[in-house]
Amino acid sequence: MSEPLLTIEDLVVKKNKESKAIISRLNLQVASGEMIGxxxxxxxxxxxxxxAILNLLPGQMNAKGKILYGNRNLLSLSRQEHRKLLGKEIGIIFQDYRGSFTPFIRVGKQMVETIRAHSPLSKKEAKAVTLDVLAEMGLEAERVYKSYSFQLSGGQVQRAAIAMSLALKPSLLICDEVTTALDVMSGEKVLDYIEKMRKETGCAVLLITHDLTQAYKRTDRIYVMEQGEIVESGTPEVIRCNHQHPFTKKLCGCVLALPGEGSGVQPTREKVIFI
Ligand SMILES: Nc1ncnc2c1ncn2[C@@H]1O[C@H](COP(=O)(O)OP(=O)(O)OP(=O)(O)O)[C@@H](O)[C@H]1O
Ligand code: NI
Structure with missing residues (x-):
């Protein structure tokens, strides 16, 4: 693994000081250019x-430990410093992709404003970048630019949200269940675009998913989480074939996967069932 870009050390998140931990002593590393599941x-x-990485924990929740981005501890940055990092350095695509754009402002205008909030580009330059990245995502750039988000399909909005992230060229992109709300084909396309973006910009990706097959197919390394703890980590092959933890065994035992073209997933002697 090359130099870590993000290092989480002993992260503990609690609803309040007295309550049980939601996340207990979590350790995780993401290197530049890596796709982590x-x-x-x-x-x-x-x-x-x-x-926690994005400093967007709800209400009274508090986080202890370290979240190092390069040599900065994200847990000790001010809100303002954090906001500067978001989008520009660390991009996020949420499960609820509709929330990526407000419904009252046209998608293009929002993208231009976001780009300009993070860079010294003129309106005209930001528009050119916006149209470029929308086209890059395989969208009809002019139409999407002029549309409100509710005039687009789910997959189109999701791709526009990725295009937005691409325009800001983050070093780390966090994707939280980005395909959950999409049909399989649209979901695969969205992941293809994320991979394309990773290849083009060299950004690292943290792919959060409960879809084990997706993680096997797409990532370089996988962390398995159970009740707030990382119980196992390793390459997809190790997690699939040589997992040690009973929870991973249970998880792998539940997988039903199709032997997809180019999936890189070979049938194994045990728990993963291919039909
Ligand atoms: N706003 C909140 N206030 C208090 N507790 C919360 C809040 N949001 C989530 N939790 C609790 O925190 C724990 C972790 O939730 P989290 O959303 O991280 O799960 P997840 O692994 O992302 O699940 P999913 O796959 O369903 O998205 C859960 O027990 C949940 O009930
Ligand atoms: Ni979640």
Whole structure:
């Protein structure tokens, strides 16, 4: 692994000081250019981990430990410093992609404003970048630019949200269940675009998913989370074939996967069932 870009050390997140930890002593590393999978059952703390990185934990929740981005501890940055990093250095695509754009402002205008908030580009230059990245995502750039988000399909909005992230060229992109609300084909396309972006910009990706097959197919390394703890980590092959933890065994035992073209996933002797 090359130099770590993001290092989470002993992260503990609690609803309040007295309550049980939602995340307990979590350790995780993402190197530049890596695609990392964070998998686990619903409610195990995947989104809270992303929120802690982004300083977007709800209400009274507090986080202890270290989240090092380069040599800066994100947990000790001011809100203002954090905001500067968001988007520009660290991009996020949420599960609820509709929330990426407000419904009252045209998609193009929002993209131009976001780009300009993070760079010294003129309106005209920002518009050119916006049209470029929308086209890059395989969208009809002019039409999407002029549309309100509710005039587009789910997949189109999701791709526009990725285009937005691409325009800001973050070093780290966090994708939280980005395909959950999409049909399989649209979901695959969205992941293809994320991979394309990674190849083009060299950014690292933290792919949060409860879809084990997706993690196997797309990531370089996988962290398995259970009830707020990382119980296992390794390459997709190790997690699939040589997992040690009973939870990973259970998780792998639940997978039903199709032997997809170019998936890189070979049938194994054990728990993963291919039909
Ligand atoms: N706003 C909130 N206030 C208090 N507790 C919360 C809040 N949001 C989530 N939680 C709790 O934090 C824990 C971790 O939730 P989190 O959203 O990180 O799960 P997840 O792994 O992302 O699940 P999913 O796969 O369903 O998205 C859960 O027990 C959840 O009930
Ligand atoms: Ni979640």
């Amino acid at each position: 964070l998998i686990g059952e619903s409610g195990c703390g995947k989104s809270m981990t992303a929120r």
